[in-house]
Amino acid sequence: MENLEFCDKHNIVNWEYILLGMTEAKDSEVCKITRADGSSSFHGDIQALLRRLDRQDLSQLYSLVQERFKDHPLEGHDLDLWGDLRMIFDPNEEDDIWLNQQYWELLRWKLHEYSGVHSLFLDGTSIQINMLVEKKYPLKKEILEKMINLKIEAEEESTMAHELIKFIKSQIAEQS
Structure with missing residues (x-):
């Protein structure tokens, strides 16, 4: 496995789902990940996140989702993302x-x-x-x-x- 160094990588500070447009009468939304340096990346689904984010990024994103979940209920894509990340980091065998x-x-x-x-x-x-x-x-x-x-x-x-x-x-x- 390659040794990947991220000395200059900035922490994830926010995520949001944004509408890119309509395709075949359906909304096309992506998850926008924003880093502390203001840069952002766009991911279509959980598989795209898993291909492009490292373990540290996934952990940070899960912490942010959990933090937001405490203050107000998640719904739609946010709820899907929380479910996917929760399954990865904190699976409940009773699910x-x-x-x-x-x-x-x-x-x-x-x-x-x-x-x-x-x-x-x-x-x-x-x-x-x-x-x-x-x-x-x-x-x-x-x-x-x-x-x-x-x-x-x-x-x-x-x-x-x-x-x-x-x-x-x-x-x-x-x-x-």
Whole structure:
């Protein structure tokens, strides 16, 4: 894995969803991330965030969302973002998503090395399960085995991908 230095990177200070325009009679909104230096970046969905933000950025964004959530309820895209980030950083094994794993049909398993997150894409639904590489989630043995059988999609062969596969295999062994 490349060693990425961010000496001159500025902290995320805000996020907002902005309307870019209409396409095929539907609004096209993106998440605008603003940094302390005034620069901003635009992200279409959680997968775009995972490709372009590193772990520190994701943690900062989650803290900002939690902070805003305390003061007033989130709705729309903000609620979706909070749900995605909460699943990554603070999963609740009592959530329906984890309790209904027997219905999951896995399509893909992808590694976002930059953010240190791996994603499961489920068939027949727009649900994506995003998880930190080194964190244990309430995944059942059957799902872990399906992940290994799918093979992970990574941009290139990497230590992180190999370590993640070893980690998943150790979880399978624990549940045997």
